[in-house]
Amino acid sequence: MKQKETLLNSLRPNGNGKHNGVHNHNKKDQEKLENGKYEEMGDEHVATSYETPMRDDAFELSDDTKIKLIEERFREIMDILGLDLTDDSLNGTPHRVAKMYVKEIFSGLNPENKPKPTMFENLYKYNEMLVEKDITFYSNCEHHFVPIYGKAHVAYISSGKVIGLSKINRIVQYYARRPQVQERLTMQIGKELEKMLETENVAVILDADHMCVSSRGVQDTSSSTITSYYGGKFQEENTRNEFLKYVDMRK
Numbered sequence: 001m002k003q004k005e006t007l008l009n010s011l012r013p014n015g016n017g018k019h020n021g022v023h024n025h026n027k028k029d030q031e032k033l034e035n036g037k038y039e040e041m042g043d044e045h046v047a048t049s050y051e052t053p054m055r056d057d058a059f060e061l062s063d064d065t066k067i068k069l070i071e072e073r074f075r076e077i078m079d080i081l082g083l084d085l086t087d088d089s090l091n092g093t094p095h096r097v098a099k100m101y102v103k104e105i106f107s108g109l110n111p112e113n114k115p116k117p118t119m120f121e122n123l124y125k126y127n128e129m130l131v132e133k134d135i136t137f138y139s140n141c142e143h144h145f146v147p148i149y150g151k152a153h154v155a156y157i158s159s160g161k162v163i164g165l166s167k168i169n170r171i172v173q174y175y176a177r178r179p180q181v182q183e184r185l186t187m188q189i190g191k192e193l194e195k196m197l198e199t200e201n202v203a204v205i206l207d208a209d210h211m212c213v214s215s216r217g218v219q220d221t222s223s224s225t226i227t228s229y230y231g232g233k234f235q236e237e238n239t240r241n242e243f244l245k246y247v248d249m250r251k
């Protein structure tokens, strides 16, 4: 972990008894922030690592505490924007957003929510490719916190283990429910399936729309982004083409 200070420290009240809600950047971060590097990097959607960058103390706070703290801070954001929080329509928004973050759209940050795989022995000796295509997923861009959504196509060739089909969908959903970049999401799904299935013969394609590209920035509404992960036999052209044929993505 890069940051030394803990989440609890950053939430500790400062001298005047108020919470210091702003996370303390270190000097290098501060410099980057000042010369606009963060913004630049965000718009290029560059990921820094394949593991989601998490702090060591990420789960020291309970879900309920997180919801309470996020609610307070989201209320502040709305307030700063000048919204009237006494309005009946807006009053419950901070709580709704906080609960949605922790319990739904970012629930995949917590390893406790990781699906437990139901694995079976490959008794019927099906040694061909299995393809699960058009799995709908919803994620959020970690640079802008707006949706990334699209379809995942997943394939594997069994090494003796098979996985319940709905579990493939659940693994996709679990990793999607994090602040993400599409490349990392693709790799996390691929690597997880490799581990569970005990085979490198795994392929993942994600075809997604990014709201941060369509609704802001360059405002391109027709482009989509395709990322892929090919392990083991899928690195061979024949196997890869067979998969692409099934998902109808051959060139």
Ligand SMILES: [Zn+2]
Binding pocket: 042, 045, 141, 142, 143, 144, 145, 210, 212, 213
């Ligand atoms: Zn973005």
